[in-house]
Amino acid sequence: MTTTSLRPSHGDIMDRTRSGMLLAGGDYSFKGRGGTTFEDRAEPDWTSEMFGARIPETAARGKALFWEGAPAEHIFQIVEGVVRLFRIFPDGRRVVMGFAFPGDVLGIAVKDRYLFTAEAVTPVRMRRASRERLSAQLAEQPQVAAIIFDRMRDELCAVQDQMLLLLCQAAETRIVKFLVRVARKSPGAIEHGEEFELPMLRTDIADHLGLTMETVCRTMTKLRRDGLIAMRGPHKIQIRNARRLLEAAGREETDDADEAWG
Amino acid sequence: MTTTSLRPSHGDIMDRTRSGMLLAGGDYSFKGRGGTTFEDRAEPDWTSEMFGARIPETAARGKALFWEGAPAEHIFQIVEGVVRLFRIFPDGRRVVMGFAFPGDVLGIAVKDRYLFTAEAVTPVRMRRASRERLSAQLAEQPQVAAIIFDRMRDELCAVQDQMLLLLCQAAETRIVKFLVRVARKSPGAIEHGEEFELPMLRTDIADHLGLTMETVCRTMTKLRRDGLIAMRGPHKIQIRNARRLLEAAGREETDDADEAWG
DNA sequence: CGATGCGTTGACATGCCTCAACCTGAGTGG
DNA sequence: CCACTCAGGTTGAGGCATGTCAACGCATCG
Numbered sequence: 001m002t003t004t005s006l007r008p009s010h011g012d013i014m015d016r017t018r019s020g021m022l023l024a025g026g027d028y029s030f031k032g033r034g035g036t037t038f039e040d041r042a043e044p045d046w047t048s049e050m051f052g053a054r055i056p057e058t059a060a061r062g063k064a065l066f067w068e069g070a071p072a073e074h075i076f077q078i079v080e081g082v083v084r085l086f087r088i089f090p091d092g093r094r095v096v097m098g099f100a101f102p103g104d105v106l107g108i109a110v111k112d113r114y115l116f117t118a119e120a121v122t123p124v125r126m127r128r129a130s131r132e133r134l135s136a137q138l139a140e141q142p143q144v145a146a147i148i149f150d151r152m153r154d155e156l157c158a159v160q161d162q163m164l165l166l167l168c169q170a171a172e173t174r175i176v177k178f179l180v181r182v183a184r185k186s187p188g189a190i191e192h193g194e195e196f197e198l199p200m201l202r203t204d205i206a207d208h209l210g211l212t213m214e215t216v217c218r219t220m221t222k223l224r225r226d227g228l229i230a231m232r233g234p235h236k237i238q239i240r241n242a243r244r245l246l247e248a249a250g251r252e253e254t255d256d257a258d259e260a261w262g
Numbered sequence: 263m264t265t266t267s268l269r270p271s272h273g274d275i276m277d278r279t280r281s282g283m284l285l286a287g288g289d290y291s292f293k294g295r296g297g298t299t300f301e302d303r304a305e306p307d308w309t310s311e312m313f314g315a316r317i318p319e320t321a322a323r324g325k326a327l328f329w330e331g332a333p334a335e336h337i338f339q340i341v342e343g344v345v346r347l348f349r350i351f352p353d354g355r356r357v358v359m360g361f362a363f364p365g366d367v368l369g370i371a372v373k374d375r376y377l378f379t380a381e382a383v384t385p386v387r388m389r390r391a392s393r394e395r396l397s398a399q400l401a402e403q404p405q406v407a408a409i410i411f412d413r414m415r416d417e418l419c420a421v422q423d424q425m426l427l428l429l430c431q432a433a434e435t436r437i438v439k440f441l442v443r444v445a446r447k448s449p450g451a452i453e454h455g456e457e458f459e460l461p462m463l464r465t466d467i468a469d470h471l472g473l474t475m476e477t478v479c480r481t482m483t484k485l486r487r488d489g490l491i492a493m494r495g496p497h498k499i500q501i502r503n504a505r506r507l508l509e510a511a512g513r514e515e516t517d518d519a520d521e522a523w524g
Numbered sequence: 525c526g527a528t529g530c531g532t533t534g535a536c537a538t539g540c541c542t543c544a545a546c547c548t549g550a551g552t553g554g
Numbered sequence: 555c556c557a558c559t560c561a562g563g564t565t566g567a568g569g570c571a572t573g574t575c576a577a578c579g580c581a582t583c584g
Contacts (some may be wrong), residue, residue, distance in 0.1 A: 017514070087426070091512070095429050097422060109418050145407070154416050156371050159421045160359060166428040167357050167472040171540070187582060200565065210429040212541060217564055230528095249351070403562060433572070466533065479532055496531060 046144045047105065051077050053128035058125050063169060065106070065118040065126070072114050074128045075107035081124030082199045086207065087116040096161065096208035100198060101185055108134070109152055122199045166210050169250070175219045176210045176248045181230070183239060195238045202234065224246075268319040274325060291373065293510045308406045309367065313339050313389035320387050327368070327388070328378040334376050336390045337369035343386030344461045358470035360424065361462060363447055370396070371414055384461045429471050431512070436471045438510045441491070445501060457500045464496065484512075 056079045059065060064077055068087055083100040097116055100106055106118055138145045165177055179198070183189040186196035206213045223229045228245045230238040239245055274443045318341045321327060327338055330349055345362040359378055362368055370381055400407045429438055441460070447453040448458035470473045485491045492500040502509055 086502050095426055097425070111412075114418070115422070149411070150373075151511060152411075152418065153371050153373060156414070156418055156421065157377070159418065159425060160377070163421060163425045163428065164357055164361070166425065168470075179483075186366075201561095207429075214542085214565085215540060218540095221564075235561080475531080476533085476574085477572060480572095483532075 001012060012032075012242075017095055045148050046137070047077055047127075050075075050133065050144075051129050053086060053126065054084075056125040056127050058123065059120040061120050061123055063120050065120065065124070066114050068114055068116045070114050072107055072110045072112055073131055075105060075131065075134055076118070076127075077105045077127045079103050079125040081126075083120040084121050084200060084204050085117050085118050085126060086114050086180075094207045096204050098158070098208070105151070108148060109155060121201075121204065171211050171215050172207075172219050172222070172248060173250050174211065174225070176245060176260075177250070178205065178209060179223075179237065179239075180245065180249055183237070190242050193239050193242065195232065195236050198235050198237045227257070284453050308399070308403075309339055309389075309407050312337075312395065312406075316389065318342075318387040318389050320385065321382040323382050323385055325382050329384065330375050330376055330379045331377050333373045334369055334374055334393060336392055337367060337396055338380075338388045339365050339367045339391075341387040343388075343390060344383040345380050345386060346383050346462060346466050347378050347380050356469045358466050360420070360470070361466075367413070369393075370410060371417060383463070383466065392492070423518070427472060433471075433473050433477050434481050434510060435512050436473065437467070437478060438485070438490075438507060439501065439512070440467065441485075441501075442507065442511050445499070452501055452504050455501050455504065457498050459495065460497050460499045 059081075064075075064212050065083060066072075080102055084096055085098050085100060085105070085106070086094055086096040088094050097120070100118065107114070137197070138148065165174055180190070182198055183196050184196070187193040189196035191198075200208075202213045202216050205211075206216045209216070220229070223245075224231055226237070226244075228241050228248065230240050232238070266391075276314050321515070323342075327345060328334075329394050342364055345366075345368070346358055347360050347362060348356055348358045354515035360385070362380065376413070382508070400410065427436055431439075442452070444460055445458050448456070450456040462470075464475045464478050468478045469475075471478070482491070482493070485507075486493055488506075490501070490503050490510065492502050
């Protein structure tokens with residue numbers, strides 16, 4: 001869990017590479033995904049034959065995996081690290097559509113061009129497969145198509161979930177829910193109050209939740225003062241009172257929500 | 263175009279019927295869809311063999327096509343009228359995920375249970391097909407699967423689009439964008455300033471845009487006072503200054519946006 | 525005629541944004 | 555080793571847009 005503090009040699013390989021495609025952030029909708037890197041997962045799924053067992057490529061922090069509008073030639077699977085997915089608008093506004101975590105696949109739901117830019121938040125390791133290979137697999141192996149189909153449904157649910165979060169929710173609720181979602185990826189973070197990584201920048205979070213960086217800061221400070229969380233630097237978070245935190249998430253996060261979307 | 267003023271005999275058939283499944287609102291992302299009813303469309307697509315040529319069922323205003331959480335047994339295609347798709351939260355909050363218009367298909371992206379309730383905003387005519395039939399078609403006819411796949415991508419884009427609308431957008435921008443989207447469905451509404459139908463309730467719009475009913479009212483009154491639109495009753499809208507209206511939508515709506523998602 | 529559902533408008537409170545100052549740690553160069 | 559710079563983060567003061575609460579309008583319906 002040294003993503004943030006890691007100083008990668010350099011990210012030559014991915015530097016300015018244009019490729020891949022995206023499926024946004026299937027991130028949130030999966031349950032029980034443990035571990036930090038993808039290899040930890042127990043799921044021996046379609047991705048192994050899709051992406052092969054080659055040594056993953058790497059991308060240094062801040063490097064783009066692909067750009068919004070570029071021809072979508074590849075799909076990517078994140079092996080380690082975190083990626084932000086965002087669009088820039090003519091007026092300069094940035095919207096972070098989501099974040100991709102280990103195990104997530106980018107570029108499946110796309111037609112011919114990437115819908116947004118994917119940028120490494122932390123040093124990233126990833127695997128790549130050509131779009132053609134995906135099509136071939138889809139045609140040959142019906143069960144792969146079914147899995148992809150399912151994935152897209154999950155994806156759809158995740159985006160809708162995010163939409164719900166943005167609707168009629170106070171800033172604190174949004175931030176707490178976001179923290180809980182990220183914490184869920186680190187086993188023990190919620191149940192045992194173990195420190196977990198919040199690698200993205202405050203501005204990333206703000207642009208993701210439709211808030212300003214200042215509001216994110218203030219709210220997290222408030223959560224800290226109220227004893228719900230503790231912080232060791234901006235990116236090391238610890239949940240100190242899970243019950244109250246989940247309450248602050250507005251109840252949905254504790255029981256249903258994830259269930260409801262299944 | 264008499265949807266709102268129509269007084270249907272009554273909606274016995276659909277009353278409390280539990281069935282179908284949903285694809286949310288593929289609504290916004292389609293271009294060039296003209297006409298009021300689905301039959302007007304030139305697209306001789308998969309839906310004809312899927313749904314057959316039977317006489318469409320009807321649902322009276324306010325009746326549910328299916329309920330959130332109910333087993334998803336059918337898919338529906340809206341032939342005429344407008345449907346709202348929403349979820350209710352434990353705290354009583356309602357979120358309108360989207361609206362379904364003629365031609366839209368509900369229930370494709372669902373697994374086994376409906377993700378939200380679909381309710382007739384206006385008297386609705388619709389066609390129904392069983393989930394099994396969908397599966398059969400998918401297995402037999404690869405090209406149908408491809409179309410469905412495409413639809414889901416469109417769907418995903420539409421939801422993301424809606425998400426963007428909710429992020430860092432002022433109330434007026436959201437409402438104007440929404441108006442433009444609905445107006446797009448009526449040819450001539452934007453280019454020639456012809457009156458068009460805005461069948462949904464103010465509360466529907468509010469719950470869809472993450473605003474209050476009051477804010478929706480006030481903003482629309484402001485648009486009227488500023489000469490951008492005219493209103494003949496709450497549901498008959500006329501665009502009086504398309505240029506300024508599209509400007510108020512924040513530029514994205516005029517050129518890109520729809521393009522960007524293609 | 526009153527009841528009801530939906531829409532509109534007003535007065536007021538407040539949560540978030542804006543603008544601005546300052547902090548902190550890491551990298552850099554003398 | 556220190557001074558400097560820079561990016562990211564934190565905190566504060568103040569304003570404004572939107573939510574809240576409340577009254578009223580206006581159709582429809584029994």
